[in-house]
Amino acid sequence: MMIVSQQSHNAISWAQDYDTRVNPTLMTRLLHEAIPVLQWTGWRVTEVEEGCCITELPLNHATTNQHGTHQAALLSLSADYTGGLALATLLRGVPFAGVHPCNEDNSAALWLAAMDVRYKCPSTGHVTATCKISEETAQMVRQRYFAGKRVLVTLPVIFRSNNEVVAEAEMKYFAQPSIQLKPTREKPAINPLFKHKLKASARMIAGLRATADENFVRLDNAHEKHAAGPHGELLAKRLQGILPHLQQTVAARTKHIDQTLLSIPNLQQVVLMGAGLDMRPFRLCHKLGRPTFFEVDLPEMLEERTRVISQLQDRPVVQRRMVGADFKCDDLAKVLLQHPDFNPHLPTAVVYEGCSMYFTEQENREILTLLSQLLQHPESRLWSDMVTPDVVDGTTQVQEIAAFVDGMEQLGEKFVFGCNDAAGFLADCGYRRAQVTTAQDYLESRDPTYSAYRFVVAEK
Ligand SMILES: C[S@@+](CC[C@H](N)C(=O)[O-])C[C@H]1O[C@@H](n2cnc3c(N)ncnc32)[C@H](O)[C@@H]1O
Numbered sequence: 258m259m260i261v262s263q264q265s266h267n268a269i270s271w272a273q274d275y276d277t278r279v280n281p282t283l284m285t286r287l288l289h290e291a292i293p294v295l296q297w298t299g300w301r302v303t304e305v306e307e308g309c310c311i312t313e314l315p316l317n318h319a320t321t322n323q324h325g326t327h328q329a330a331l332l333s334l335s336a337d338y339t340g341g342l343a344l345a346t347l348l349r350g351v352p353f354a355g356v357h358p359c360n361e362d363n364s365a366a367l368w369l370a371a372m373d374v375r376y377k378c379p380s381t382g383h384v385t386a387t388c389k390i391s392e393e394t395a396q397m398v399r400q401r402y403f404a405g406k407r408v409l410v411t412l413p414v415i416f417r418s419n420n421e422v423v424a425e426a427e428m429k430y431f432a433q434p435s436i437q438l439k440p441t442r443e444k445p446a447i448n449p450l451f452k453h454k455l456k457a458s459a460r461m462i463a464g465l466r467a468t469a470d471e472n473f474v475r476l477d478n479a480h481e482k483h484a485a486g487p488h489g490e491l492l493a494k495r496l497q498g499i500l501p502h503l504q505q506t507v508a509a510r511t512k513h514i515d516q517t518l519l520s521i522p523n524l525q526q527v528v529l530m531g532a533g534l535d536m537r538p539f540r541l542c543h544k545l546g547r548p549t550f551f552e553v554d555l556p557e558m559l560e561e562r563t564r565v566i567s568q569l570q571d572r573p574v575v576q577r578r579m580v581g582a583d584f585k586c587d588d589l590a591k592v593l594l595q596h597p598d599f600n601p602h603l604p605t606a607v608v609y610e611g612c613s614m615y616f617t618e619q620e621n622r623e624i625l626t627l628l629s630q631l632l633q634h635p636e637s638r639l640w641s642d643m644v645t646p647d648v649v650d651g652t653t654q655v656q657e658i659a660a661f662v663d664g665m666e667q668l669g670e671k672f673v674f675g676c677n678d679a680a681g682f683l684a685d686c687g688y689r690r691a692q693v694t695t696a697q698d699y700l701e702s703r704d705p706t707y708s709a710y711r712f713v714v715a716e717k
Pocket residue numbers: 455458459462463530531532533534535553554555558582583584585610611612
C-alpha cells in the first residue's frame with residue numbers, strides 16, 4: 258500500500274489508491290480478518306468508488322432470525338462497515354488503524370459514535386447496503402482531516418432487498434489522524450481511544466502469561482488472569498493463533514527476568530520500566546526479600562494498573578511506588594533520582610521488558626543511557642529484551658513472525674527497533690559486560706524462530 262502523509266492527499270491517484278488500499282476484494286479480506294463476525298455472516302464489499310461503498314449481507318443460516326428474515330442487529334453491523342468504508346475512500350492513501358497495516362504516525366482512527374436505523378419491512382433476500390456521500394460532505398471531510406482536525410460526520414446508508422428499501426440508517430462517525438489521540442504535554446487530557454490502545458497491549462501480554470505452561474514457569478495465574486481480563490485473553494489467543502511461539506517467548510522472558518532478579522545479592526530495588534500489568538511484585542516480593550518496586554509507566558496506564566490491582570484478591574503487602582513518566586520526553590534518571598524513596602547506591606534491577614521494540618533506535622539510546630545512571634551499586638543490573646532487525650524491517654524469513662508483526666501493527670503497536678548487536682548497543686549507552694541470550698538457547702529449542710528474540714543483562 259502506498260501511504261501518503263496527512264497533508265498530501267493528491268499525492269496518489271484514485272486508481273492507485275483503489276488498487277492498493279480500498280478495492281472490494283482487499284477490503285472484504287481485511288475486514289473479515291479484523292471482525293470475524295463479518296466473515297461468519299458472509300458479508301462482503303461489492304463495489305467501492307470515491308465517496309461510495311456498496312456491500313452485501315446474504316440471507317443465510319447465520320444471518321437470519323426465527324422468521325427466516327435478517328436479524329435486525331446485523332443490518333446495523335453492515336451499516337457500520339459500509340458507511341465506514343465509504344468514509345475511508347475519501348482519505349486517499351491513509352491506512353485505517355485496526356484494519357490496514359499502519360502506525361500512529363500515518364494512520365487514521367475511525368470510530369462509530371452513534372447510529373439511527375429505521376427498519377421498514379422484513380428482508381427476504383440478500384440485502385444490499387449503499388452509502389453514497391455527497392460532494393459537499395466529502396469536501397468538508399477532506400478539508401478537516403487533511404488540516405489535522407477531527408471529522409464528525411453523519412452518513413446515510415440505504416438497505417435494499419428484492420428491489421425494495423428495507424431499512425435506512427444514519428451513521429455518525431468520527432475520524433482523525435491517530436497521532437492526535439496521543440496525549441501531549443500541552444494537551445494531557447487523554448482520549449479514550451488512546452487509553453484503550455494502551456491497555457490492549459499490556460492486557461495481551463498478561464493474557465499470554467495467564468495461560469503459560471506451569472511446568473515451565475511458575476506464575477500466579479489467578480493474578481495474571483485477572484490483569485488480562487477477557488480482553489487480554491482474547492487478544493492473546495488471537496496473536497498466539499498467528500505466532501504460535503508467542504506464549505513460550507513471553508514465558509521465557511518472564512522466567513529469565515525472575516532468575517536475573519533472584520541472582521542479585523541483597524536486591525533492594527526493582528524498577529519496572531513500562532510496568533503495564535506485570536504482577537511480578539506480588540508474585541516475587543517474598544522470594545526477593547521484599548525489595549521496593551518502582552513501577553514506571555504513562556500515567557494513563559498506571560490508572561489502569563491501580564484499578565486492576567485494587568481488585569486483586571489475596572494480594573501480599575508489597576513496597577510499591579508508581580511513577581508516572583513518558584519515556585519519550587521525560588528525563589527518566591531525574592524522575593527516579595529525585596524520588597524520595599529511590600537510592601541509586603542500593604543493589605537495583607532495572608527491567609525494560611517488552612518495550613525496546615516500540616521505540617526508535619534514538620529513543621532507545623536516550624532511554625537506556627538515562628537508565629544507566631540508576632545503577633550505581635556494583636551488583637545492580639539492567640535487563641532488556643530486543644528483537645533482531647529482520648523482525649522489524651520486513652526481511653524475516655519466518656512467515657509467522659511477519660504475520661505477528663503485522664498483527665501488532667494493526668493493534669497500533671508497530672515494532673520499530675531491532676538490533677543484531679545488543680551488547681554493542683548497550684556499550685554505547687554506558688553499560689558493560691552485557692550477556693546476551695537468545696530465546697532459542699534459553700528454551701533449548703531446535704526452532705530457529707526463537708533466535709530472533711534476545712534477552713540481555715548488563716551492568717554499568
Ligand atoms: C507491551 S507493554 C509491556 C508491559 C510489561 N512490561 C509486561 O511485560 O507485561 C509496553 C508498556 O510500555 C508502556 N509505554 C508505552 N509507551 C510509553 C511511553 N512513551 N512512556 C512510558 N511507558 C510507555 C505501555 O503503557 C505498556 O505498559
